[in-house]
């Protein structure tokens with residue numbers, strides 16, 4: 001665990017970047033620091049690896065005051081990923097990833113095989129290792145940045161807007177990838193972003209900052225969305241915070257019934273019983289099917305609400321992991337459930 005105790009940072013020019021911050025970042029979890037530009041997120045992050053020292057207060061890592069550790073030793077246990085990947089342009093991707101293991105005296109062969117393994121872990125093809133950073137896309141470069149930060153297997157990972165410069169589709173992929181990795185690695189991750197959707201997606205806990213380096217609220221995503229501490233947090237979460245809350249629950253518990261028969265709408269299936277689309281009984285026989293987006297148990301309640309509105313029949317088709325129809329759930333049932341999700345998230349807060 002990383003523990004901030006009344007940490008204050010005032011730069012020599014008089015700017016207070018972080019104001020009396022007390023915050024715990026639990027071991028093995030992702031703590032997201034979120035807030036608009038200039039509210040002290042990067043400074044908070046950089047105090048953890050001592051790139052910036054606090055003016056007052058203490059920061060403990062695994063119980064030990066970080067000022068008592070040698071800065072170089074401390075950093076060996078902390079991976080750092082930044083927005084512009086920070087890769088060395090004249091080294092191959094493989095050598096970039098092998099940098100830290102080499103510095104740790106691993107020997108060339110071992111360092112390189114570790115690097116190759118990590119490239120695979122972050123979802124890059126083996127031949128990417130031979131290229132130079134500029135020969136990769138922005139998203140691939142960020143993957144290399146993550147691989148490099150993981151090279152020495154540090155227990156702590158600091159990530160400063162790592163996916164800020166890539167397009168939304170790649171960004172979502174990188175977020176998924178990070179969550180997948182984290183399932184196995186269980187690192188203590190401190191992740192900075194100004195994007196509340198990214199915070200809700202990734203965070204086990206979210207700390208919302210306001211200009212002047214003030215922490216306004218730190219809570220689990222559901223609690224934050226259901227019970228923002230004040231108008232500032234509510235505004236920051238945005239008008240759709242009710243819908244965002246639904247992105248945190250899944251469809252798993254919702255009852256389903258058999259697909260309709262004999263009425264206006266019928267679900268067309270292929271020979272493996274996978275949904276193809278809705279057939280309108282009132283339309284001409286050769287009319288095209290209306291699209292269906294079948295959902296799995298792990299899909300979010302938000303996607304179910306969306307599909308329940310889009311579905312002409314007012315029914316959401318449910319499928320198993322192989323895409324085979326298991327049943328349908330009615331719009332009213334989904335909306336009732338969405339309302340309950342709100343009430344229970346609010347009550348838990």
Ligand SMILES: Nc1ncnc2c1ncn2[C@@H]1O[C@H](COP(=O)(O)OP(=O)(O)O)[C@@H](O)[C@H]1O
Nearest residue numbers: 011013015017036037038039040041042043044
């Ligand atoms: N080295 C520095 N010297 C003076 N002021 C700084 C320095 N670094 C950051 N600041 C100021 O501290 C505040 C917080 O900055 P920063 O931590 O980078 O915010 P964020 O990452 O949330 O955008 C800003 O007002 C910024 O201008």
Ligand SMILES: [Mg+2]
Nearest residue numbers: 038041042043
């Ligand atoms: Mg910053």
